[in-house]
Amino acid sequence: MKPELEQLAESICAKYDYDAVNLLPILQEIQSHSARNYICEEMARIIAQKLDITESRVYDVITYFSALSSEPRGEIIIQICNSTTCNVNNNRDLIHWFEEELGINVGETTPDNKFTLIFTHCFGACDVSPAVRIDHDVYGMLTREKVKELIAAKRGVVV
Amino acid sequence: MKTVLLTIEKKVTLTIDNETVKVPEGTTVLEAAKIAGIHIPTLCYLKDINKAGACRICLVEANGSLQASCVLPVSEGMVVKTNTPLIRQMRKHILALILANHNSSCPTCIRNNNCELQTLAKELNLREEIFEREYSRHIDDFSPSVVRDDSKCINCGRCVNVCNDVQTVGVLGFVHRSDRTKVAPVYDKSLAELSCINCGQCIVNCPVGALREKDNTDLVWEALADETKHVVVQTAPAVRAALGEEFGLPMGTSVTGKMVAALRRLGFDKVFDTDFAADVTIMEEGTELLDRLNNGGVLPLITSCSPGWIKFCEHKFPELIPHLSSCKSPQNMMGALLKSHYAKMNGLDPKDIVVVSVMPCTAKKFEVQREELEVDGIRDVDISITTRELARMIKEARIEFNRLEDEAFDDFYGDSTGAAVIFGATGGVMEAAIRTVADILTGQDIEEVNYEAVRGVEGIKEAEIQITPELKIKVAVVHGGANVKALMERVLSGEAQYHFIEVMACPGGCVNGGGQPIVPDKVKMETDVRAERAKALYYEDSAILPRRKSHKNPSVQKLYREFLEEPNSSLAHKLLHTTYVNRQ
Amino acid sequence: MKQVHFITELFDKYDGRSLQAYLNVGGFASLQKTIEIGSEAVLTEIDASGLQGRGGAAYPTGKKLRQAQAEKAARKFVVCNADEGEPGTFKDRELLKCNIYQVIEGMVIAGICTQSQEGIIYVREEYTNMHDEIRNAIAECYSHNYLGKNILGSPYNFDLKLFSGAGSYVCGEGFAMCESMEGKSGRPRSKPPYVKQEGFLNLPTLVINTETLSTIVSIIKHGADSFRRYGTEESPGTKLISISGKVNRPGVYEIPFGLTIREIINDLAGGIRNGKKGHFVQIGGASGGILPEWLWDTPYTYEDLAKAGLSVGSGAIVVADEDNSLLDYLKVVQDFFSHESCGKCTPCREGNRQLRFIFERITDGTVTVADYDRLEIVLDVMGKASLCGSGKTEVVPFRTAQRYFPELFLTKESLEAKKAVV
Structure with missing residues (x-):
């Protein structure tokens, strides 16, 4: 057992009284400490033990909810809305711009593990559609140029 | 402590397909229909196990709306229809999906x-x-x-x-x-x-x-076809209580004689009974218990016959490993004895012996592969197959099982007692152990051997048994993982204190093992498989077998006299005891 | 009277992050009043208003609160449903952002009326960027005794906390929401028993929409009559709508029931962009119906939409113009469900799998007569036999599309006729 995983799980589970009812916030908080935005198998096992629930329940919850992941992802998650409004507003260009700028297809992670680009369903930004969500922040009314700037800023590059 | 509440059961009246039915409140429409003689089809539903209302095959029209009957409680005046054109079509289309x-x-x-x-x-x-x-x-x-x-x-x-x-x-x-x-x-x-x-x-x-x-029948056929090999088979107690079901016999029919006859026809050189090793287990484990009781050993002693339980313990309760009996399971004791004592008596090279076990259990397949379970580089047991695999072999060999005349096990390693045969049901190991320990401690041949307190399908059974005027032992019998977990947590916390615990991983013990014939859901709705199959074993114990205590098995006595010397001797330790692994 | 400000009265009138600012504009007056006049008087007022639940089911709110009140248990919960997941819907976002204190006020009132002492605001994960402000607002309310023990010196206690969803549309359904709050995947349980009887932790739970709560506060403040000044007999009051798509001014608007779709599009949302012609709207979310342009004079009321085979649903209106293909649109809707359905029951899980195949073939042009037969069967089974409302209502967009655009899915006959001609 990796001691750092054990320590993290211990501090977070303790905060939630080791009560399995709090599995969602526990998993979300634990994932937020992962550089790769995911919960590994060992961590899932440790959590199951601490909360006295089965590992399969932990894995079920991780795979069921789209904000949680059982597989490593990029440091920054870019979610392109692919729901009705954004489709009506022709999000194809937007998808293409992000793919071009990141050099990957939707569903992939950049080789430097910096970005993961995925489709998501409506996150309630239809008034600025087509929209993307980068980690917790929403961006709409995007142009080719803005996408370029946005990615550069996230890369820490000034253009 | 059990409290008996005197309540007047409230009844609910409803109509199902124009039949008026009166059932207790809380009954589901599915159950109520069954009472009315209407069998609503089900798929995901399984009595006592799964009640999800998810597959939707059991849909009925209740007060005009489509509902899954397996999760729908009855209500007063409810009008249920189970056979309308809409329902029939829905069921078909759901099934097609x-x-x-x-x-x-x-x-x-x-x-x-x-x-x-x-x-x-x-x-x-x-x-x-x-x-x-x-x-x-x-x-x-x-x-x-x-x-x-x-x-x-x-x-x-x-x-x-x-x-x-x-x-x-x-x-x-x-x-x-x-x-x-x-x-x-x-x-x-x-x-x-x-x-x-x-x-x-x-x-x-x-x-x-x-x-x-994991099907091992090919390995068995291969061994049987190999003329250089001496292939012996051993059958666990619970197999005889269920094998008949594979051939259309009623549940609870004991088919020991036919099973032995079939195994001979399949070509095994010797047909032995794991029950023999179960008797040996009682000698070893009983002695271990007495030793721990007398010499301040780790208590409670916990049985080790169930390989599912052993792995459960190794993963989830490694701190209880010192409590586990060091005894190998009967399957492996039998293998170790066959490849030592039996080989020696018959002038066979243990390397030429193939020991096949027929088990009600899939975990036995894992057990035979455990590193620890060999003696001087020779595996105790070579191939383990389930009751179902044996049935398939019998069918493949075109043996007409139901027409076979009963035959007896081969001598010596086929000898057993009623104590051994009840190993197949929850509480059996405990009862067998008490029968022997009580005799040893009292120096008597106690006549009353039925310990009802440890029998039956209740998840956790506890009893205090006055063995001698000075010694009262507290025992527990537990089966099914959830019950085991609950009990072990109490043992670890010190809340529950016992001298001896029998554990079986499967609910009901080996009769309901994962290697047993598969019972259709319809039958499970009406029958307690665990209790029905156990009846066959208790019948053999009380009415068929001449001896009901392990230490009275003459062949076991002879084995100790001429080979092992005494229970827990150094040779016994080498052959019949094992160690465990912390898998956490 | 196009846009009105009954629920949204205080929008932009105060700094939504400040409790003091809320108090300055008369905030928590409804709570004071509730404490003074008691729950029965409040419930009578809500009954009189004719308010229907704004989550989509349109169940009379007064009745719902009374049922919750009637449940007897040591612990009872009020859950504010802010898991706004229907595509095209963002009105709760505005309520949480501009007027969170009113939502909290509504929660406390609901707690008092139903004798529940524990409240949870279930906010979708997608609104994580608002979570901290909501938590701050709750903390502010605690420190000024609008939450906690003996609220404002009354005998009432009410605790409140935020629960974050983790990304699941189905968790907007009451039981799925309870499951997720219990640390499980959001798969609905079957009814009965109902959420109001055995919900969160198997205890009585009132799940109530964010907008409904906000409306309750305004009704108590201004009286049922002022609410009923708006709307129609069967659809009293006002409604927040989220309009988006090919319109000039997408956004959230509060409207009196009874405006036509066309009025909403043209007069509030500034009409279709770039002078294009309208094609269709989808009303009420992913499981909402499709209404063609030629029916846009339909009044936006429960009763008129029902006649057209639609419902108000979440209050979303997604507008498509002549450049948007309805088939493409429906494929996106189907894809949404293929991603968001919970997968528990056969009709919805396997139905969506089959719908996915059929739409793939419609799109790539390999669709056959048999596929349309299958489409009929799938929609039939999903609509009738699914476990929860999500599966049952998923068929609505497809059914309404079939109804108003019969040429869209070539029928068996026409396809055969076409073959015969060839």
């Missing part, structure tokens, strides 16, 4: 003719495949015990509930959502890599062929 996600390779499927989905298609008169088929191609066959064929899984969730709620093992679960929803082991690993205890309860509760035992 399920079939579209199922690999219907029926003729070559292990569950051909014993598949609930197949039966349903026939009963619902579904005559065409409506939808495009898409199913997974993934098969996990890395486990020595359980094979998972995802292509056949219909997401009913029975295995998930058994694995999580009944057994609290928790390696199988639902994952993902929508049409990606599937049943999968944790992190999509192989069951072999996880804390699966190989109990096989998922197999016996699967309606289709998505879960099955």
Whole structure:
């Protein structure tokens, strides 16, 4: 057992009284400490033990909810809305711009593990559609140029 | 403490297909219909195990709306219809949707003719495949015990509930959502890599062929065909209580004689009884218990016959390992003795002996592969097959099982007692041990040997037994993972204090093991499989076998006299005892 | 009277992050009043208003609160449903952002009326960027005794906390929401028993929409009559709508029931962009119906939409113009469900799998007569036999599309006729 995983799980589970009812916030908080935005198998096992629930329940919850992941992802998650409004507003260009700028297809992670680009369903930004969500922040009314700037800023590059 | 509440059961009156039915409040429409003689079809529902209302096959019209009857409680004046054109059509279409996600390779499927989905298609008169088929191609066959064929899984969730709620093992679960929803082991690993205890309860509760035992029959046929090998077979007690079901005999029929006859016809050189080793187990474990009681050893002593329980303990309760009896299971004691004592007596090279075991259990397949279970580089047992595999071999060999004349086990290693045969039911090991320990401590041949307190299907049984005027021992008998977990937590916390605990991983013990014949859901709705099969064993104990105490087995006595010297001797330790691994 | 400000009265009138600012504009007056006049008087007022639940089911709110009140248990919960997941809907976002204190006020009132002492605001994960402000607002209310023990010196106690969803549309359904709050995947349980009887932790739970709560506060403040000044007999009051798509001014608007779709599009949302012609709207979310342009004079009321085979649903209106293909649109809707359905029951799980195949073939042009037969069967089974409302209502967009655009899915006959001609 990796001691750092054990320590993290211990501090977070303790905060939630080791009560399995709090599995969602526990998993979300634990994932937020992962550089790769995911919960590994060992961590899932440790959590199951601490909360006295089965590992399969932990894995079920991780795979069921789209904000949680059982597989490593990029440091920054870019979610392109692919729901009705954004489709009506022709999000194809937007998808293409992000793919071009990141050099990957939707569903992939950049080789430097910096970005993961995925489709998501409506996150309630239809008034600025087509929209993307980068980690917790929403961006709409995007142009080719803005996408370029946005990615550069996230890369820490000034253009 | 049990409190008996005197309540007047409230009754509810409803109409089902124009029949008026009066049932207790809280009854489901499915159960009420059954009382009215109407069998509503079900698929995901399984009595005491799964009640999800998810597959929707059991839909009925209740007060005009479509509802899943397996989860719908009755209400006063409810009008239920179970057989309208709409319901018949819905059922067919739902079934067609399920079939579209199922690999219907029926003729070559292990569950051909014993598949609930197949039966349903026939009963619902579904005559065409409506939808495009898409199913997974993934098969996990890395486990020595359980094979998972995802292509056949219909997401009913029975295995998930058994694995999580009944057994609290928790390696199988639902994952993902929508049409990606599937049943999968944790992190999509192989069951072999996880804390699966190989109990096989998922197999016996699967309606289709998505879960099955790792088939070892080819290995057995190969050994039987090898003329350089001396192939001996041993059969566990619970096998005789259930094998007959595979040949259409009523549940609870003991088929010991026919089974022995069939095994001879299959070509085994000797047909032995694991019960012999069960008697030896009592000698060894009983002595171990007395030793721990007298010399301040670690208590409670916990039995070690169930390989599912052993792995459960190693994963979840490694701190209890010192409590485990160091005795090998009867299967492996038998193997070790056959390859030492038996080999010597018959001038055989142990390397030429192939020991095949027929077990009600899939975890035994894992057990025979455990590193520790060998003596001087020679494996105790070579091949372990389940009751179901034996039935398939008998059928493949075209033996007419039901017409076989009863035959007896071969001498010496076929000798056993009533104490040994009840090992197959929960409480049996405990009862057998008490019968022997009581005699030893009192120096008498106690006549009353029925210890009813440890019998029956109750999850956790406790008893205090006054063995001598000075010694009262406190025992517990537990079966089924969830009960085991609950009891062990109490033992660890010090809340429960016992001298001796019998543990079986499977609910009901070996009679309901993961290697036993698969009972259709309809039968399970009406019958307690555990109790029915156990009856066969208690009948053999009380009415058939001449001796009912392990230490009275003359061959066992002879084995000690001429070979092992005494229980827990150094030779006994070398051959019959083992160690465990912390898997946490 | 196009846009009105009954619920949204205080929008932009105060700094939504400040409790003091809320108090300055008369905030928590409804709570004071509730404490003074008691729950029965409040419930009578709500009954009189004719308010229907704004989550989509349109169940009379007064009745719902009375049922919750009637449940007897040591612990009872009020859950504010802010898991706004229907595509095209963002009105709760505005309520949480501009007027969170009113939502909290509504929660406390609901707690008092139903004798529940524990409240949870279930906010979708997608609104994580608002979570901290909501938590701050709750903390502010605690420190000024609008939450906690003996609220404002009354005998009433009410605790409140935020619960974050983790990304699941189905968790907007009451039981799925309870499951997720219990640390499980959001798969609905079957009914009965109902959420109001055995919900969160198997205890009585009132799940109530964010907008409904906000409306309750305004009704108590201004009286049922002033609410009923708006709307129609069967659809009293006002409604927040989220309008988006090919319109000039997408956004959230509060409207009196009874405006026509066309009025909403043209007069509030500034008409279709770039002078294009309208094609269709989808009303009420992913499981909402499709209404063609030629029916846009339909009044936006429960009763008129029902006649057209639609419902108000979440209050979303997604507008498509002549450049948007309805088939493409429906494929996106189907894809949404293929991603968001929970997968528990056969009709919805396997139905969506089959719908996905059919739409793939419609799109790539390989669709056959048999596919349309299958489409009929799938929609029939899903609509009638699914476990929860999500599966049952998923068929609505497809059914309404069939109804108003019969040429869209070539029928068996026409396809055969076409073949015969060839």
